[in-house]
Every structure is written in C-alpha cells, then in structure tokens.
Amino acid sequence: MRLRFAIPAAALTLVGAAAAVPAFHATGPPVGHTGGFGEPTCLECHRGSDLNAFGGRVTVQGLPEVYGRGRRYQITVALEAEETATAGFQISARYAGGAEWGTPAGELVPVDSRVAVTLADTGQPYAHQTPEGSATANPDLATWSLEWVAPFVGGPVAIHVAANSGNGDDSPLSDLVYAMDVTIPPARF
Ligand code: HEC
Structure with a gap:
C-alpha cells in the first residue's frame, strides 16, 4: 500500500502555479534532472517521499562493466515501484573525469516512440x-528501451538515471522518485 500524504495548503498553491504552465511535460521532463553532476532529480517537483523510498528502485539493464569504444549497447531502464499509474525517467551519459568531465559521452539513441532525446x-x-512512454501496462514495473553508443575516445563514463512513479492524479505530489548512477571505464586493449 502506498502511503498517502496530507497535502499542505502551500503545496497546493505550488501545484496551481505549475499547472498554469501549458503542456508541462508535453516534450518530456525538464532537462537536467538526473541527479548527476550537481543536478537535482525529479524530486524537485515530484514530492511525497524521500528519494529511493518504499523498497522500489530504478536500474539500467544491459550496460557493460567496461565499455568497448564505439560499441552499441541495448539498454533498458526499469522502474520497480508500487502502484505506478504513469511513469517517466531521464538518463544521461557523461565523462566522469579528466578534462572532459561532465561533457556528453557517446550517444543515447531511442529505438521506439516511448523514448525521445x-x-x-x-x-x-x-x-x-x-x-506515449509514460503509460505503464504493469502497476509494479515500467521499462523503457534505448541504445547507448559508447564513445570512441576518452575515459570513464558516468550514467545517471532518475525515474518517477506517478500515481496518476495529474499532480506531482504523492509520487515516488528513484535515482541511481554507475561509472563505466573503457576496456583496455
Ligand atoms: C519543474 C517541476 C517538475 C520536474 C523537475 C519534473 N516534473 Fe514531472 N510533472 C510535473 C508536473 C507539474 C506534472 C503534472 C502535470 C502534468 O502532467 O503535466 C508532472 C507530471 C509528470 C508525469 C505524469 C505524466 C505526464 O507526462 O504528464 C510523469 C511521468 C513525470 N512528470 C515524470 C517526470 C520525471 C521522470 C522527472 C525527472 C526526470 C520529472 N517529471 C521532473 C512537474 C515536474
């Protein structure tokens, strides 16, 4: 059972302000909310519980332990959380060190209409x-498939993902937000 929270009047005012923004998530969540490189997560607006609460989690399947230069990896972002009515995520791939720190590493490529960049x-x-990709068939699991094309040059890559399990009430309250990150070094030849 997901806990429901009493909504303070101040929060209601905030929602009113956010709802006034036309087609808020029409093109996806606002950029820069993966939790990586000093960014906030979806928790900035999707309030209701702590990050990574209630035994749910977000994972990224298909990532290698070390990446091959220029190799193409089929990856799946999986969000496990209770009572998910709508769900979303955001993922980034950036260099984790050196002069390229925090700059794009490789390419994220959608494979269907559930994911965009x-x-x-x-x-x-x-x-x-x-x-289209925010609809979930399963109330405990939401998944999104995409590809990560590893870079041809450079060092370790940090993947950051944040995901939101919405209860479908058309507000960012009482939602559950999860985040994780992993750093992948290049393979040695
Ligand atoms: C600046 C505030 C803000 C941030 C940051 C934010 N959201 Fe939202 N989100 C909203 C609001 C407001 C709604 C409800 C209105 C709506 O559905 O457009 C919403 C609704 C949603 C929904 C419900 C379905 C939909 O598309 O409308 C999903 C899924 C969602 N957000 C995912 C995310 C994810 C994933 C992140 C983080 C990567 C995120 N949001 C970050 C404000 C935000």
Missing part, C-alpha cells in the same frame, strides 16, 4: 519518456 542548452543530451 532532448538536447539541453548546454549541449548535453537527455533521453526520457515521451507522453
């Missing part, structure tokens, strides 16, 4: 759910 003003691409 948005380029931030900084030049950083973020892959995320589309409106």
Whole structure:
C-alpha cells in the first residue's frame, strides 16, 4: 500500500502555479534532472517521499562493466515501484573525469516512440519518456528501451538515471522518485 500524504495548503498553491504552465511535460521532463553532476532529480517537483523510498528502485539493464569504444549497447531502464499509474525517467551519459568531465559521452539513441532525446542548452543530451512512454501496462514495473553508443575516445563514463512513479492524479505530489548512477571505464586493449 502506498502511503498517502496530507497535502499542505502551500503545496497546493505550488501545484496551481505549475499547472498554469501549458503542456508541462508535453516534450518530456525538464532537462537536467538526473541527479548527476550537481543536478537535482525529479524530486524537485515530484514530492511525497524521500528519494529511493518504499523498497522500489530504478536500474539500467544491459550496460557493460567496461565499455568497448564505439560499441552499441541495448539498454533498458526499469522502474520497480508500487502502484505506478504513469511513469517517466531521464538518463544521461557523461565523462566522469579528466578534462572532459561532465561533457556528453557517446550517444543515447531511442529505438521506439516511448523514448525521445532532448538536447539541453548546454549541449548535453537527455533521453526520457515521451507522453506515449509514460503509460505503464504493469502497476509494479515500467521499462523503457534505448541504445547507448559508447564513445570512441576518452575515459570513464558516468550514467545517471532518475525515474518517477506517478500515481496518476495529474499532480506531482504523492509520487515516488528513484535515482541511481554507475561509472563505466573503457576496456583496455
Ligand atoms: C519543474 C517541476 C517538475 C520536474 C523537475 C519534473 N516534473 Fe514531472 N510533472 C510535473 C508536473 C507539474 C506534472 C503534472 C502535470 C502534468 O502532467 O503535466 C508532472 C507530471 C509528470 C508525469 C505524469 C505524466 C505526464 O507526462 O504528464 C510523469 C511521468 C513525470 N512528470 C515524470 C517526470 C520525471 C521522470 C522527472 C525527472 C526526470 C520529472 N517529471 C521532473 C512537474 C515536474
């Protein structure tokens, strides 16, 4: 059972303000919310519990332990959480060190209409759910498939993902937010 929280009046005012923004998530969540490199997560707006609460989790399947230069990996972002009515995620791939620290590493490529990529003003691409991809067939599991093409040059790559399990009430309250990250070094030849 997901706990429901009493909504303070101040929070209701905030929701009113956010709802006034036209087509808020029409093109996906706002960029820069993976939790990586000093970014906030979806928790900035999707409130209701602590990050990574209630025994749910977000994972990324298919990532290698060391990456092959220029290799293409089929990956799946999996969000396990109770009572998910709508769900979303955002993922980024950036260099974890050296002179390229925090710059895009390789390429994130959608494979179907459930996932799209948005380029931030900084030049950083973020892959995320589309409106179509926010529907979940299973109340305990949401998945999104995409590809990560590893870079041809450079060092370790940090993958950051944040995901949100929404209860379908058309507000960002009482949602569950999960995040994780992994750093993948290049293979030695
Ligand atoms: C700046 C505030 C804000 C941030 C940050 C934010 N959201 Fe939202 N989100 C909203 C609001 C407001 C709604 C409800 C209105 C709506 O559905 O457009 C919403 C609704 C949603 C929904 C419900 C379905 C939909 O598409 O409308 C999903 C899924 C979602 N957000 C995912 C995310 C994910 C994943 C992140 C983090 C990567 C995120 N959001 C970050 C404000 C935010």
